[in-house]
Every structure is written in C-alpha cells, then in structure tokens.
C-alpha cells in the first residue's frame with residue numbers, strides 16, 4: 001500500500017505527463033517502494049501478483065515504462081543483467097554484489113559529484129553520471 005506522500009507524488013508526476021493514476025500503477029509503484037532492493041520486472045511481477053493476481057507481465061512492463069517516463073523510478077542497467085528499478089531519485093552510485101546479485105545504493109554528496117564533474121574537460125557536457133561498484137557485501141547487510 002502507498003502512503004499518502006507516495007500517492008500524492010504518483011498523482012502529481014502522472015498528471016504532469018497528462019496521465020492518471022490507475023490501481024495497477026499504484027500497486028507496481030508500491031512494490032518498488034516497499035522493498036528497495038532494485039528488483040527486476042520479473043521480481044516486481046511476482047510481488048504484485050500477490051496483491052493483484054490478475055495482473056499480467058505485459059501490464060507490469062507498461063506500468064514500469066510509465067513510472068520511468070514520469071520520473072518516479074529510475075532504470076538501472078548492468079551488463080548482462082535484466083533492467084532493475086530504483087525509486088531513489090537522488091544522485092547515487094550502486095554497489096553490485098557479484099554473488100547474490102543484490103544492488104545497494106551508495107549516496108554521493110554534492111562535493112563528490114563536483115569533483116567527478118571537474119575530471120571532465122569543459123568540452124564535455126554531462127547529462128548523467130553512472131557509477132557502479134562491484135564486489136561482495138557482508139551477508140549481514142540489508143539492501
């Protein structure tokens with residue numbers, strides 16, 4: 001279930017794109033917010049099916065496209081892996097656990113981002129920065 005803030009955010013961003021909230025969009029967005037472990041579309045499908053047994057994978061994909069388009073979630077693409085979804089809209093890096101496949105958020109402060117941008121000559125115009133660390137996370141860590 002979405003809390004009031006999340007519902008308002010969903011409605012506001014959908015409306016900005018000329019769209020309305022639907023039960024499916026709410027349930028898919030809710031699943032991504034509920035467990036921030038960067039689920040794939042298949043993971044999300046399995047989770048939303050518990051709440052909405054009649055939903056199809058195609059509908060889940062459509063909802064995900066809409067949520068990405070509206071700027072509510074971000075796609076995370078890693079080599080040779082299916083696309084994952086992240087509701088953290090702040091500038092952050094990812095840590096990918098090579099064994100479990102889990103992805104963790106790593107916050108980047110503005111000082112670090114400034115330093116990274118300074119690495120690039122002024123001829124390059126940055127639209128986004130993607131940083132992925134890889135390795136092994138302690139088993140005790142929560143995503």
Ligand SMILES: [Zn+2]
Pocket residue numbers: 038076086087088092093094104105
């Ligand atoms: Zn993330």
